[in-house]
Amino acid sequence: MSERGGNLLGEVRRMARTSGAVGGIAARIAGERVFGIKTDQARHAEDLKALLGGLKGPMMKVAQFLSTVPDALPPEYAKQLAELQSNAPPMGWSFVRRRMAGELGPDWESRFQSFSREAVAAASLGQVHRATLPDGREVAVKLQYPDMPSVIEADLRQVKLAMAVYKRMDNAIIQDDIYVELAERFREELDYQREAAHMRLYRLMLADVPDVGVPEPVEAYTTTRLLTMSWLNGRGFHAWMEGNPSQEQRDALAAALFRAWYVPFYRYGVIHGDPHLGNYQVGEAGGLNLLDYGSIRVFPPRFVSGVLELYAAVRDDDEARARHAYDIWGFKDITAEQIAVLNDWARFLYQPLIEDRVRPIQEGEGTEFGREVAQRVHAGLQRTGGVRPPREFVLMDRSAIGLGAVFMRLGARLNWSRLFQETVADYDEARLAARQAEALAAARVPEAR
Secondary structure (H helix, E strand, O other): OHHHHHHHHHHHHHHHHHHHHHHHHHHHHHHHHHHHOOOOHHHHHHHHHHHHOOOOOOHHHHHHHHOOOOOOOOOHHHHHHOOOOOOOOOOOHHHHHHHHHHHOOOOOHHHHOOOOOOOOOOOOOOEEEEEEEOOOOOOEEEEEOOHHHHHHHHHHHHHHHHHHHHHHOOOOOHHHHHHHHHHHHHHOOOOHHHHHHHHHHHHHHOOOOOOOOOOEHEEEEOOOOOEEEEEOOEEEEEHHHHHHHHHHHHHHHHHHHHHHHHHHHHHHHHOOOOOOOOHHHEEEEOOEEEEOOOOOOOOOOHHHHHHHHHHHHHHOOOOOHHHHHHHOOOOOOOOHHHHHHHHHHHHHHHHHHHHOOOOOHHHHHHHHOOHHHHHHHHHHHOOOOOEEEHHHHHHHHHHHHHHHHHHHHHHHEEEEHHHHHHHHHOOOHHHHHHHHHHHHHHHHHOOOO
């Protein structure tokens, strides 16, 4: 069978596996919301987690993504999908050898002093091997799984179907632009040379930020489907937490996470859109090692100004400034009642940044970050006819939610307001624009598609 025929057959099989899961979600949502039929959503969500967790590729990543967008999916599904990890079987050694030869040439093994036959980590789009270069440098080598472009397109079609069905049942959030943003970001993740450029960008942006480690890409060993980077020693988040770190250690890690995400955003207009626990580790000295740079968003400087405008509106209870902020972001034709509903969510996110005191990231809510507020906002948006969030809003909101959840799991208690003020000190839109252009050029980041 030809390679193209094999790709097509693989795509058909994959769609057969995922279509049943997507159809099951649709049927249960429709049954409950339209006909009032109560179903065991928690049990079905566990089955869905088991199915998708065995897949290589973006369906798992999309599920993780949707689990952090408030009310993109019912809470039972969101809770299970948020816990997805890649447990698909790794590529065997004979296949790895062929793939490496395709990327670096038939003599690729002679270009390494050592290369682990077994994968040391799995990602949604590839697997990681540990190796040593001839000069003694320890490196991580991420090799993309086969047929990922066709896999991405097959999975995105399924996601589009699921979101379309959910939209018919629920008009609170019009998700058309959310899908467009998801699709473009995931297609970009196929390009490991782009990811290497993002890595160079983060090394530049975080060069003066303490307690944050960024690997260095090795250009001569990197292609579109192969990414080689310096090896960083550290422990996974779950393993580190099992060691019962002190409050001081947990607070220090939370502060490093805050700076790793928001120094790039407020000073360069760049954000890491995937605060999933598998994308970083705790370094040997207790700092943060940020490992994955596939999901990176570069924002127009004016969008960043809009974020700060909404902060000021919440701080001063100023409805006119809030409307101005939503206008800057690109919310179209929203009413005063819808602004009041959206401000409920904004107050939740911004309140820790306004109160000049040591506190947890969330007070007086449930065990899931923002869930009760999100449900209240969701009901308000349903009542007022729904809104269409601009696509730039998606990764920004996702980062805030994802980080908030991690801060809760850490039990961190910090003066978030002082961290924020330190980060946005002397903010100026023109200065950010100049700094952003210089950094993107220095890191050789390709333009977004």
